[in-house]
Amino acid sequence: MRTGRLSISRGHPQVATDEAPPPHLALVPPVAEHVPAPPANLEAVSERLTALERLVRLYEQGALTIEEFAAEKAQILGEPPVTPVHFVPARTRQRRPSxxxxxxxxxxxxxxxxxxxxxxxxxxxxxxxxxxxxxxxxxxx
Incomplete structure (x- = not known):
């Protein structure tokens, strides 16, 4: 069935027309542009990830406090050190009986x-x- 510019077919081959295919939208880039380029400093990223993994393991083992962990993480990521927020349990009020x-x-x-x-x-x-x-x-x- 042919309606305007939209062609709907149900398993039948489409009839060739002389019309040109519609242009791509300007907001949607072609597929080739979607592939991200690999980072130029791949070794630096790998070293940072390794250092972060080591830091997390030391924190999980209890070798570092939360303050030391936050300071080291900020140093690895190149950010200014941030004072960590301590966890306060949500159950501060008295529980009612069941x-x-x-x-x-x-x-x-x-x-x-x-x-x-x-x-x-x-x-x-x-x-x-x-x-x-x-x-x-x-x-x-």
Missing amino acids: LLGRMLSWPFLLLCLAAGIGLTYATQPEATNRLVSQLYHAVAG
């Missing part, structure tokens, strides 16, 4: 006991009155 801890607290258990006695009294008032009187006589007497 759901199970809250459920087993004495106010909740007292509320459950009162609700159970109330439900028992609502369904079987004679048996509940008899139980309360037996408990009263056992404790008082």
Whole structure:
């Protein structure tokens, strides 16, 4: 099917036309320009990477403090030394008890006991009155 300048085909060979192919957009460079050139000082980059790897290993082994690590890293990279920011744990506030801890607290258990006695009294008032009187006589007497 042919619509304007756009040609859509579904497996059929395209019909040759006399039109020239559309020009490339100016914002998109040709494919050959996308290949980056290798750095001129490849040995210097390799030496810096090796020094950084050694520095990280020394820090992980505990041979360097965070301040020494930051100073050496800045020296290798050729940057001014930076004072490192120390890690402060995010959990500085007091933790609340878990759901199970809250459920087993004495106010909740007292509320459950009162609700159970109330439900028992609502369904079987004679048996509940008899139980309360037996408990009263056992404790008082």
